[in-house]
Amino acid sequence: MKHVSILPLFDATLTSIDSSHQILTRVNDFMRYQQRQPFYEVEIVGATKNIELGAGLYKVSANKTISEIDKTDLVVLPLLCGDFAKAIQKNNVYTQWLTRQYHNKAEIVCLCVGSFFLASTGLLDKKKCAVHWAAKNEFRTMFPEVSIIDDSIITDENGIYTCGGGYSYLNLLLYIIEKHLGREISVLVSKMFEIDIERKSQNPFMIFVGQKNHGDEIVLNAQHLIENNPTQSYTIDEICLKLGVGRRTFERKFKKCTGNSVAEYIQRVKVEFAKKHLEAGRKTVNEIIYETGYNDIDAFRKVFKKITDLSPIDYRKKYAV
Structure with missing residues (x-):
């Protein structure tokens, strides 16, 4: 025994x-x-x-x-x-x-x-x-x-x-x-x-919350920029230009501070935006995808499933209010 x-x-x-x-x-x-x-x-x-x-x-x-x-x-x-x-x-x-x-x-x-x-x-x-x-x-x-x-x-x-x-x-x-x-x-x-x-x-239960207890002001400003504009399709170069920083150093610091690459962080914020609208249930799935700034519906569906383990339609079925 x-x-x-x-x-x-x-x-x-x-x-x-x-x-x-x-x-x-x-x-x-x-x-x-x-x-x-x-x-x-x-x-x-x-x-x-x-x-x-x-x-x-x-x-x-x-x-x-x-x-x-x-x-x-x-x-x-x-x-x-x-x-x-x-x-x-x-x-x-x-x-x-x-x-x-x-x-x-x-x-x-x-x-x-x-x-x-x-x-x-x-x-x-x-x-x-x-x-x-x-x-x-x-x-x-x-x-x-x-x-x-x-x-x-x-x-x-x-x-x-x-x-x-x-x-x-x-x-x-x-x-x-x-x-x-x-x-x-x-x-x-x-x-x-x-x-x-x-x-x-x-993954289906997760709510994305970015790590902000790192003390780096530039990274924190980038996080706020991304989170406050989930419908914008910022490139990394555009973010660096807005913040007045070099790309290579910025990407390295961002990953170290948040645990995500800049691209991953943007994706997770957009997916979280889409999840809230899918839960509300008032707009079509395609309308919500376009609002996130994606023009390629299939590309967003793949990103969404990778992060949540569910398709947008299955997520809506599971969590719609």
Whole structure:
């Protein structure tokens, strides 16, 4: 059996703790139905036996404390909600124990923005991490040594698993179950809990917010110019002329500060403009595309699908108000 330690971190959401406990425990029932041995021994493992969550709204009783667990096989870090810097400080009590367990071959399953705490331990340095789109800019600022992945909801690297997107942690749990026990059990869990096993990306849910906490005035002015004029088709040379800067240096600084090339940034702003109008549902798809400044409808459709994983028509069907 694999011993699973679910850590009730400070500012963790009760749902992510309980869901992890329920799903992994239920796997054992499915194994018994198939006349197989239980696979997971699941425990809540806290810094103390009694933990308050949700500013005292909930109380969790741990099965054991970290001082009682010398070795575990799988550590689940739940989703955090609140002030990440404060949560990191409060959860520092787990850092040494978590690091020791990882170096002792334990796998770490990190649910969504629990990654802020995991990154603070240094275990994610030089590794890939999926981060919720709304927290990506803050995460990049705090942990520049971590490689953010935003085209997939799950990363799997050297025994550390992360996911981006609030309830996408359910898909990460399915992924772990499949890795340990095979596709058949994972599909069974997805059916019993009614989880969409094929969800692979955050892109359809993402709202683009440019990174602006970089302190570069020229880049910030360029961002404002692009964002305030989503219907304009500025070339990079035109932007440089307006700002009075050289193209080569500007492009390099823009990429470094925002994480996007200038062309990518323009595309994302235009796609965000189109999404809002598609959600409103009053204009035709072609009218909206022309308003973004694109004359080539097919070209914009390709850009839109690349960024959202949906065609403009499918996006409207999914999100029209």
